[in-house]
Amino acid sequence: MAKRYCYRDVLPFGAMVTMECINVGLNTLFKAATMRGMSYHVFVVYAYAVAAIVLLPMSLISQRSRVLPPLNFSILSKIGLLGLIGCSSQIMGYTGISFSSPTLSSAISNLVPAFTFLFAIMFRMEKVAFKSRTCQAKVLGTIVSIAGAFVVTLYKGPPIITVHSPSLSLHEPLKVINSVDRSWALGGLLLTAEYILVPLWYIVQVQIMKVYPDEVTVVFFYNLSVSIMSAVVGLFTEPNASAWKIRPDTALASILCSGIFGSFLNNTVHTWALRIKGAVYVAMFKPLSIAIAVAMGVMFLGDTLYLGSLIGATIISIGFYTVMWGKASEEMEEEVGVGNLQESPTAENVPLLQSYKNERAEKKMHGNV
Template sequence: MAKRYCYKDLLPFAALVAMECNNVGLNTLFKAATLKGMSYHVFVVYAYAVAAIVLLPISFVSRRSRVLPPLNFSIFSRIVFLGFIGCSSQIMGYTGISYSSPTLSSAISNLVPAFTFLLAILFRMETIAIKSSSCQAKILGTIVSISGAFVVTLYKGPPIIITHAPSFSLHQPLNTPRSVDPSWAIGGLLLTAEYILVPLWYIVQVQIMKVYPDELTVVFFYNLCVSIMAAIVGIFAEPNPSAWKIGPGTALASILCSGIFGSFLNNAIHTWTLRMKGPLYVAMFKPLSIAIAVAMGFIFLGDALHLGSLIGATIISMGFYTVMWGKSTEEMDENVGRVESPTAENVPLLQGYETERAGKNMHANV
């Protein structure tokens, strides 16, 4: 029971929190690279190509060590469609960050749980039973968590703890506009479009995993598709050949880190947790990114801790754990229902086994 709890509950939880920390750092490194002139079209192509190269031998070993259905045209076409969604969302997202900041990206990502919840209902992956306490907890927790994330973003408040170390802040935008900046608005619109596509990516990925449950192979072909599609777009969007030359520095570090820790590790872990826990569970970790950005800025960069950050992080935690409670209660109810309601096919089999054993005993006694 303890091993099952660690694998089914504790491990996905810890992995997704770690990935949100990872994503905050990768977005900040990407922003620093684009400020030095790196093209985001070139970045997407190279980062996903690095991930595909790393995954090639791993996915080959994974396929040989497991019994899997054939990778037919139907499954592969779904992966290509997943790649199209991913390519579109990544280009929109990185373009939006280059126009705005990682902080704005973290703030708008708070919309993901709401969009995911709605899409999961439409695709019948989540059920609404208003009278059920678990359903009420999921709805209330989603709203509370999103509200807390916006508190962190919109309300700064007085400083509680002030540090004097000069720092580069994860929480403050890298290019905060002094007035209404058109590029900031464009960045916000592109980021919103990205986080509308992310829940759709979750839904399609879950559907693929139902028919082909091999995370590494799916993620390999997904990264390969995104890299090829992004290269086709990049040829037209970035015709300057010099932009495709990446030398040692921040740009190369951003590409390698994003390819290994983002496109490879992050996508593999999200694919695994989607199969284990479903799209809503994964989406609920998105509002944590803004609180993680604040915490990382305070601990590692010496940023001042403000009242708004503390209040918002507390609200996020309350909403987050409310949803987690609702999900765990729902899973417990489902498990109890399976145990208490044996299928009609199992009853005759059990009866047949008992009858056969009784017959053998009578024969032995004779």
């Protein structure tokens, strides 16, 4: 019992918290690399290629050690669709970060639970009864989260914390900050588009894991397809050959770390958690990244904390936890209903059966007398 609780509750929780910390760190490292001139299109190609290379031997071992259904055209086509969603999401996300900051990315990532709930309704994975209090909470929380995202995206506001780090002098910080000011709204819109695609990725991944429950193999083919698709896009967006040459500096460190800890480890853990706990559980950890991103952005990148980000993130968090409260209450009601159904035979049917047997025994005794 304790082992099952650890595997299904403690381990997924710890893994998801760790992945959020890693994701924010990878976004911060990516931002530092792009400030030195690295192309985000090239970055996506190389990072996912590194992950595919690392996963190749593990995928072969996993397929030989487990009894799995054959990889038919249907499963591969679903993985291809997953790769298309992931490729589009990553390109939009990294472009948005390069125009804005990891802090803004983490703030808007709070939209993922709300969008996951909306798509779950569309794909009939969630039941909707508007007279129910739990349903009203989920709908209200979704609307509040979307409103908060618009505040973060469209309202920057005055600076609250401004850090001037001497280590950023090599990156021309004033020029970068001015560029971020002009591109803040565009970066926010691109990041919002990314986090609309992420719930779709969750839903498609859940469907794949139902028919092919092998995380390593699925993530290998996913990373391979994203690397190929992004390479095709990169050939048009980055025709200059010099952009594809990676120097042994921050750019190389960002690619290797993102390939190993992001595209490989993060996608594998998320796929495993989706199979164990479902899409809504995975989505609920996104708000954690706000505090981590703000701290790392201020400490390592010299990011400025703006009032709009703080207000919008607060609104998003309120909406998110309203959705989660509604979801938790709904699951509790379902568990209580199932428990009552299971208890009813022992509480009512068994005594009735016993009384029926006693009555028959008494009649038999009187008959014999």
